[in-house]
Amino acid sequence: MKQLQTGEFYGQTNQTIHLNGITLTDTEYTLDFVDWHYHENAYFTFILEGNVIEGNKKEVYNCSAGTLLFHNWQEPHYNIKPEGYTRGFQIELKNTWFDQWDFNMDSLQGSLKISNVDVKLLIYKIVKETKIEDNTNSLSIQSMLLEALSVMFRSPNIPFDKDPIWVRQVKEILFYEFSDKLTLDYLSKTLDIHPVHLSRDFSKYFHCNLGEYIRKLKIEKSYNLLSNKQLSLTEIAYECGFSDQSHFNRCFKSESGISPNHFRKMIAS
Numbered sequence: 001m002k003q004l005q006t007g008e009f010y011g012q013t014n015q016t017i018h019l020n021g022i023t024l025t026d027t028e029y030t031l032d033f034v035d036w037h038y039h040e041n042a043y044f045t046f047i048l049e050g051n052v053i054e055g056n057k058k059e060v061y062n063c064s065a066g067t068l069l070f071h072n073w074q075e076p077h078y079n080i081k082p083e084g085y086t087r088g089f090q091i092e093l094k095n096t097w098f099d100q101w102d103f104n105m106d107s108l109q110g111s112l113k114i115s116n117v118d119v120k121l122l123i124y125k126i127v128k129e130t131k132i133e134d135n136t137n138s139l140s141i142q143s144m145l146l147e148a149l150s151v152m153f154r155s156p157n158i159p160f161d162k163d164p165i166w167v168r169q170v171k172e173i174l175f176y177e178f179s180d181k182l183t184l185d186y187l188s189k190t191l192d193i194h195p196v197h198l199s200r201d202f203s204k205y206f207h208c209n210l211g212e213y214i215r216k217l218k219i220e221k222s223y224n225l226l227s228n229k230q231l232s233l234t235e236i237a238y239e240c241g242f243s244d245q246s247h248f249n250r251c252f253k254s255e256s257g258i259s260p261n262h263f264r265k266m267i268a269s
Contacts, residue, residue: 001038003074004037004040005040006041006092007025009088010029010030010031010037011031013025013027014027015130019141019142020138020142021093021094021100022091022093022094023041023092024090024126024141025089025090025092026088026089026130027087028087029052029086029087029088031079031081032080032081033079034079036078037076037078038073038074039073039074039075039092040074040092041073041092041093041094042093042098043091044069044091045088045090046068047065047068047087047088048127049065049087050064050081051063051081051086052080052082052088053080053081053082054069054077054080056111057110058110058111061111064224065224067113068113068114068119069113070108070111070152071110072108075111091123091126093145101146103149104153116151116152117213117216118148118151118216119148119151119152121220121255122145122148123148124223126141128257128263129141163205169191170187170191170198173187173190173191184198184210187210198210218251219240219251221239222240222248225239225240226264229264233245233249236260
């Protein structure tokens with residue numbers, strides 16, 4: 001079984017950035033099938049465009065744009081690319097990088113599919129940073145990586161049954177139904193929880209208030225759709241539950257620091 005070295009990925013590499021213990025790679029998937037292999041370093045892989053199927057010893061992940069996976073070092077896996085264009089962004093982290101920040105990797109063994117919206121939004125911001133050429137990139141990227149990993153170590157992939165039933169239920173409702181029309185009254189009645197209790201305890205499990213979490217879900221979905229060049233910004237705004245494009249532009253810029261159109265052009269470049 002082949003071991004891939006730092007910065008080495010199957011396909012066409014568009015960009016590679018080496019920082020202190022961190023390697024960032026923008027790669028196009030050009031092979032229909034990649035046999036079992038593993039990597040020298042632990043790494044994130046983030047699908048920017050298209051689709052890919054990735055399998056390991058325990059699971060098979062169907063990955064579309066916006067999917068984020070984490071692989072510990074030397075974790076064997078394979079890839080199948082369906083027909084069409086697929087592009088991914090990888091962040092490799094050397095063991096020495098983890099050591100200097102005292103992260104215990106025992107809790108992040110194997111491969112993980114990361115659904116935490118805060119972590120995914122941070123990875124999007126790291127992608128954006130790689131497209132900006134200035135002297136603060138290294139500091140910004142490292143800070144955001146530390147923040148993302150802190151969230152992962154603080155809230156690892158704990159089975160749903162460790163949380164109250166309503167936490168699992170509200171995640172499912174918000175994933176499928178988030179919009180400007182979603183109200184606290186509707187959620188409390190659907191979950192059969194008093195609105196005061198829901199408001200008070202929401203931040204305990206989601207680390208932000210209800211409105212902030214819904215806004216993050218909308219922005220995350222818009223990031224995924226912005227890679228689809230066939231969709232207009234107005235269509236994306238409505239698809240993500242915003243009342244209009246102007247509202248979408250304001251929320252996106254507040255979260256990412258740039259307009260959705262600027263982000264779309266930056267990723268395309």
